[in-house]
Amino acid sequence: MRVLAFQGSPRSSGNTAVLLAEVVKGAREAGADVKEVTLHGKKIAPCTSCYACKAPGAAGCVIRDDMDGIYDDVMKADVLLFGTPIYWWSVSAQMKLLWDRFFALDYDRAMKGKRAALVLTYGSELPNLGPEGTEAAFRDICLYLSMECVGVVGACTESVPAAENAGAMNAARDLGRALVANRS
Ligand SMILES: Cc1cc2nc3c(=O)[nH]c(=O)nc-3n(C[C@H](O)[C@H](O)[C@H](O)COP(=O)(O)O)c2cc1C
Numbered sequence: 001m002r003v004l005a006f007q008g009s010p011r012s013s014g015n016t017a018v019l020l021a022e023v024v025k026g027a028r029e030a031g032a033d034v035k036e037v038t039l040h041g042k043k044i045a046p047c048t049s050c051y052a053c054k055a056p057g058a059a060g061c062v063i064r065d066d067m068d069g070i071y072d073d074v075m076k077a078d079v080l081l082f083g084t085p086i087y088w089w090s091v092s093a094q095m096k097l098l099w100d101r102f103f104a105l106d107y108d109r110a111m112k113g114k115r116a117a118l119v120l121t122y123g124s125e126l127p128n129l130g131p132e133g134t135e136a137a138f139r140d141i142c143l144y145l146s147m148e149c150v151g152v153v154g155a156c157t158e159s160v161p162a163a164e165n166a167g168a169m170n171a172a173r174d175l176g177r178a179l180v181a182n183r184s
Contacts, residue, residue, distance in 0.1 A: 001180040003027050003034040004077035008084035008095035010040040015121040015162035019155055019172050020083030023119055026176020027079075035073060039094035042066040046097055053104035061104035070098070071105065079115040079179050080147070082138075086122035086130035099141075111145040117175055120154040121162055128156075151175045 005024050009016035024034050043065045052062045061067060074080065084095040091099070105111065118138045122131045135152045142149040153175050155168035162168055 001027075001032045001078050002076060003032045003079040003081055003179060004073050005034055005036045005081040006083065006095070006098060007036065007038045008040075008082065008092045008098070009121075010092070010094065011085075012038065012040075014085070015155065015157040016083045016085045016119065019121060019153065019162045019168060020081070020119045022169050022172035023081060023083075023117070023153065023176040023179070026173035027081075027179050028176075029173075030177045030180040032079070032176075032180045035077075037070065037073070039092075039098055042070075042094075044070075044094075044097045044101060047100040047103055061101060063101075067098075067101050067104075070101075071110075074102075074105065075110055077114065079117070079150075080111075081117050081119070081179065083119035084121075084134075086120060086128075086134060089130040090134060107145050111147055114147045115150050115179055116142050116147040117150045117179060118152045119172065119175075120152065121157050122154065123156070123158045125156050125158070150178050 007017055007020050027034055044067055045063050045065050052058060053060055084091040120131045122128060131154045139149050153171045155162045155165050
């Protein structure tokens with residue numbers, strides 16, 4: 001099982017990176033082959049809404065940047081895993097750039113039937129429309145793309161860093177195992 005994990009926080013040792021790493025650990029323990037991609041620092045231009053990718057016979061996105069390699073990796077993956085902090089009630093800019101550029105993919109070839117999961121960290125305790133709305137949007141995206149949403153793990157980091165949040169870390173490891181578990 002090939003897992004492609006996107007880390008969407010600019011902080012390489014921050015809460016999102018820590019929680020996502022725990023999911024990756026669980027997946028590797030369960031036998032997955034995981035490729036990790038840190039989005040911050042990648043050259044990913046914003047979608048320009050040119051719609052060239054939707055023209056008859058189009059061969060994907062016309063923008064040449066680091067998405068070239070990422071598109072290849074997405075095609076090869078069985079599981080797409082996303083980790084993002086909540087910024088302004090939504091995903092980070094790094095994650096939004098990636099998701100917008102997914103527009104150029106042939107969803108049936110690239111996404112349909114894959115498993116997907118989301119890791120969120122956020123500052124304000126629940127109820128909090130940031131993580132709640134983002135989870136709802138992610139579940140909708142999975143439905144739209146015919147992907148199976150295996151789960152969403154979140155942690156509020158204002159008073160307890162993710163690394164010290166045993167409940168969230170355990171849930172993250174369990175999610176990693178669930179990503180690769182056989183289902184009947
Ligand atoms: C630009 C910015 C916007 C943020 N917006 C929100 C928000 O809307 N809701 C929230 O609960 N936390 C918000 N936060 C807090 C972060 O989501 C939280 O600190 C998160 O754990 C940071 O992840 P990191 O440690 O991986 O950087 C924001 C933080 C920043 C820097």
